[in-house]
Amino acid sequence: MFVRVQSSIARAARVGMTITVLALFTTPARAATEADLEAKLQLLADQIAALQGEVAALKADRRVVVTEPLVALTPGESPGVGATQPGSATGQLSFSGYGELDYARPTDDSSATTADAHRMVLGVAYQFDDKTRLVSEVEFEHAITSAEDDGETAVEMLYIERMLSEQVYGRGGLFLIPSGLLNENHEPTRYYGVFRNRVEKSIIPTTWREGGMMVEGKTASGIRWDVGMTTGFNLANWDFNSDDGRKSPLGSIHQEMAEAQASDVSGFVALNYTGIPGLLLGASVFSGDAAQGQPGFNDNQITLWEAHARWTPGRWDLSALYARGDIDNTADINALNLGSPTPIPETFFGWYTQAAFQLWQRDTASLYPFMRFERVNTASQYAHIAAGLTPQSAPDQDILVAGFNFYFANGVVVKADYQYFDGNNDDNEPSNQFDLGIGYAF
């Protein structure tokens, strides 16, 4: 409609100009009689009056609040017009991915230096209709997956999401547990340091996913809530002779929905608040029986809870997290494995504080030095068996990490850091370590 108005006004203006030009340049030599001129002038005056009426009518037409149809800039005038289609169109297929490669050099033992194509993840999402979508991710770790290599291929996510209302989504399938700061945001561009922090690796087994159903809701005041029922851990998978359980108690017995034992159901609740710009406060609890009906295991409730905060005032990015896990009724199981190198802990915990600062930024490039202090204990307490038989709890492991993230393009980061270990553990102190890495996410 506006185009038509513009065209009509332009036409009126052109006619008006023609009239003016005619009036100025008509010469006496070509003029007819005075009466003819008067007649012509009258005709022109009538035409002007008619045009004025038309313009007035058009102006009156415009006094309507226009909401539809929308009129767009031509393609190319907006930065990406035409580059994407509206997101929820039925049948839309989209791809995503992230990956990281790293180099780690222990300062005490250069022979243990490694270089690793650590992980490559490909994501595929498909929109069935405006409310229903598939989300999936496949992960390749350590470059090669074969019988002779350490690499693995894993389905990291595979769920159907359905919009239940404007603010509530339901999910069914294999999805990430909303625990901590990293588990749902684990792409290398989203955390500081070459490697994920120890707390969210050893205590919260990032990338932690379970199979089941969950509901996620958000309010306009900035509260996000999550609640779900899922598969859980399987304590029968505990290996008393490997150090996997000492590195990550829950990481060694999570099932990742790989033919998971599922006779016991776990549940979780998470709350996060982002109502004040720049601030995130959140907490979650996950709990379920890990006996899974396996012989020798009974009522082995595992509970993991955590609380986290992140605050980004100005150029600062400050965060902190505390996580703690408990495993019930382990005394009898440990008693059957006395003397084994890795008994099942009753409690384990970790916390960290981290500060990063945007030191430099230009266009898409930015530099963030950071420092993080972590304290982790994967076996802070064992269930009491009997005097002299109860395993000794492990000492706290402190880690100080300092380094930088250098983002040189949107979604691409180069990282370097140095990890200093102070384990209060003279017998088994990890070496300090220098790390380099490159990561991407799209």
Added chain:
Amino acid sequence: MSESHAGLFGVVGVTAAMTLFSPTVLVAADYLSVDAAQRSIFPDADLFVPALPVLSAQQKAAIAAQAGTQPAHGTLTIWQAMQGPARLGYVFIDEVIGRSDLITYAVGIHTDGTLSAIEILSYRESHGGEIRNAKWRAQFDGRRGLDSLNFRTDIKNISGATLSSEHVTQGVRWLVALWETALSPS
């Protein structure tokens, strides 16, 4: 045919093509209608007239340079907010990619260049929907010029909705650059 006429016919053609061929946009969550967004941003306006800026290549380059990095955009529509014969400013309804789907948002720029709060019209994915939070959207209110629209330092990040909050901020930067280049009265 003059350049301005070519531009005009181009707009007519695109408009006709949109009308005829644009698929029905299925929107997962519509929070606000176009009409409601217009009235929320310019409550004193009695008329919203579509605006059709036609940009030269130099203007496009200038906007891109000023705005900085941009996410993928969808459709942009612009209205002049009128109160009688006076133009109060412009309403922009733009779409930027969030994480994997488009976010439809609205922002107003007053005649003196100050921004309104932004409004979220549609959000299409579960991830990152925190940008609907009123306090986050209000961060744009009263800001003026690109120097006041830096992500993180001026417009705070939302942890867990980083891509959505960053991309909307970048989109608003493009709109401010467009306004400064082609629509500013001065």
